[in-house]
Amino acid sequence: MDCEATKLARSFRWTDQFFEREEGLVAVFDFDYDKIAAFRKDVACVSLLFPPVLVCSALFCWPCFFRQQIDWDVHSQHVAVTRDGIKYVKERRKTGCGLGCQDAGRVSKTVPFDKITDCDVTEAAGATCCCVENVLSVVNVDTASSGGNAEGGPRHELTLAGLKEADKFKQLVWAMKRAGAKGQAVATAPTVAPPAMAMDRGGEGGGNEETNEILRDIRRELVELNANIKGIKE
Numbered sequence: 001m002d003c004e005a006t007k008l009a010r011s012f013r014w015t016d017q018f019f020e021r022e023e024g025l026v027a028v029f030d031f032d033y034d035k036i037a038a039f040r041k042d043v044a045c046v047s048l049l050f051p052p053v054l055v056c057s058a059l060f061c062w063p064c065f066f067r068q069q070i071d072w073d074v075h076s077q078h079v080a081v082t083r084d085g086i087k088y089v090k091e092r093r094k095t096g097c098g099l100g101c102q103d104a105g106r107v108s109k110t111v112p113f114d115k116i117t118d119c120d121v122t123e124a125a126g127a128t129c130c131c132v133e134n135v136l137s138v139v140n141v142d143t144a145s146s147g148g149n150a151e152g153g154p155r156h157e158l159t160l161a162g163l164k165e166a167d168k169f170k171q172l173v174w175a176m177k178r179a180g181a182k183g184q185a186v187a188t189a190p191t192v193a194p195p196a197m198a199m200d201r202g203g204e205g206g207g208n209e210e211t212n213e214i215l216r217d218i219r220r221e222l223v224e225l226n227a228n229i230k231g232i233k234e
Contacts, residue, residue, distance in 0.1 A: 024083035
């Protein structure tokens, strides 16, 4: 019989192919990049109305590049649930004026399920800077080492703002934690051949939604076959 985490993972669909070769992949969760970028740009625009902020940021040419900087930062982040835990990655990205010498390196972090003490979702409410409506839900993941920061506020092990399916992410994380505690095996999503995924990355066949849907169907079938084989062995 399939465990709860496997059943949940089978129901998920995603478009982010960053983890296409990740071993032990269970599910990928898409960020709403457009919504995140729009919100952060609105907040930045309001911040520039305050003279002290404008003067200080002008020293680093920020008012001229902040829109592009936000896009670079927002689109660099990816998150997935694997057999080992929650994996969050920020790709190498441009910063500042976009010069090569200003690039920020790749950052990767994995939070093991057995270390997680809390995973909760804060729904969007209220406003930032008094006039920018908060439109992003936030997932906060805590471990035993989480605590307060220097300002006295909470410090989370991992904070994910703007996930398209924040509640489903929370459900899967807790299901994976329970499965690990019970020693249950969870079916993983198969990796996809690099040539096929190259089409989805914008090659000659880029933008072919029909081909991408076929690939996703194949992936789902392989996940179910893998789970059935494991069930027979057990």
